[in-house]
Amino acid sequence: MTTEPSQAMRPARAAQLQSIQALRAIAALLVVFGHAAHESETIAERIGLAPLHTSFLHSGGGVDIFFVISGFIMVHTSAGLFGQPGAWRTFLTRRIVRIVPLYWLLTSLLLIGSLFLPQLLNVPIGDWRHILASYLFLPSLRGGYEIRPVMALGWTLNLEMLFYLLFAAAMLLPLRRGMFALSCVLVALALIGAAFQPSQVQLAFWTQAIILEFLFGCLLALLYRQGFRLPAVAAAASVTLGLAALLKWPGVDDPSWLPQVLRLGLPAALIVGGAALYDGAAPRLVLPLAVVGDASYSLYLFHPFALRPLRDVWVRVVGTNLPLEVYMVVAVAVATLSAMLLYRLVERPLTIWFKRPSHRDGDTHRSIYPAA
Template structure:
């Protein structure tokens, strides 16, 4: 439950960050004062997502290490969870760029770039901009890299698998830090940000060890973790504290506090937090489709008559409502069908050696 609420927090921080950007455009057009978000590191939501991903993968697949066919089953489950909605929205964006290019204003790039976007291969679409067609998909490029590595780790017993995974990812991050490769894909994949997945893996190991803390220590950990949302402006910021330390460690503390802290009472705010956490993937991917049209509507209907802070509130609420509908009527049923297909294929392959565990039908 705590982790689902944390998912909602991460998704909303990204939405608000992009809504702030839309207010800058509105401010330039209307003469209204822009909303100053410089004190906040709202991109911190991405770091939370990466740590959460490492945690969830380790926790849900811990019993699968060393089992026959576990690697393939894991990777197919993850593809069934991530790919359908991403491909649907990427295709929608391509169609929208053809129908209403002025509204979306998205650089599509070449055919190789489009294909790379569909298959989670980092590809440049401009100078120093490694982004897929659906720009937010850059995070999924890292997710897929982690899934490949984690699937390979499942070939080994759990201790050996975790050691192998750790050595591989730390080694890649060192290559990126020390060598600074110029090749687009290698430079992207060796970013130290990949270590945030490892933080989640080790947080899951702590959780699975049985460690638990009370409300006071959990709130203390969470309070320290929430400092990741505060933007630190200092000359040493990037040089001494790269993102995986500056934001990744606070994100890891938040996830750890949510995991080993007490479960909150079943109250309405918690219920809504869990519901929004369930729809966090939909919210994360679909909100650009909502914010830009809302900005155009605001410009025509409201203009400069209201403070732009209200646009952030309005746009965030509309995006959340739309994401809930998308999750309920598109993402969840679509994903379940794809997962069912994957399960049936895997079950036929396993028929000669045994039955699938219930983990084979889990989604994260």
């Protein structure tokens, strides 16, 4: 039985959630930047310009931030449900309602588009088994060499769904025992992957060490629940250090030999920890970012639909008339604005419509994407 937060605690909690929403925006924008940079390379090759140097940033770190946020939010919003009858069912229903409709809609749109504009695809669509696996969030080989669904970005959702299932199972126990069991399972999976390096597709995918990033977020949420807070200086230092670790510094060797969970996962944990555990009001910069964060799931999933046509339009219409730096700004802006429209016109109405039967339960969960 949980108690309602006091009036004094509610503003702090609201500020903390705004900070998390702002981080969702930053994480999604990092991913968009990385993919826009990739498209700029294609543009440069087609029109004969020198490519941009965007390798200074580990833009893929946005995914790691999403995974840590996911672990944090799941514990933060569901801690009071642990050990309650039927809680696991309520949790999974909320997650499915929140994640599946938009993903299935865009996957279907991609499949239809591939029939008419196959040239926009980097990798051809697989057979019916691969398509079915994509809809069911099951890891499957795409193109015979990479474990990706029809929508390549959906690989993160395949890991998310595994985490949700494990989290739901942990909810059968009281919070402490459930979180201990969840921690043991996640660590065991990562150790199996590191020790045996399985070749079976699903097992290889589900035993990646990156799954430990969900655990990082869970542990941060437990610290938050215990009342642990960071003063402004410590919180700012944590976020700054984490962001600095996502940059590639001149003269400093890139530790590519480290597994991603250490190379990018730990910086992501520092960033999320600094924002989530900060003991104070959210900075003003957080507010506009939080608005983008609301649409971060749409932004994560939809931005390739915006970037790929924009690339071809840019080659045909703009060409060498404007530098590629302008393309990068336009690409990020177009992806962001289109995603915010998609959120308002499609994602949000879909979510409201699908959750109506269980509306009496309420829904404090918010998307983690994207993500997460």
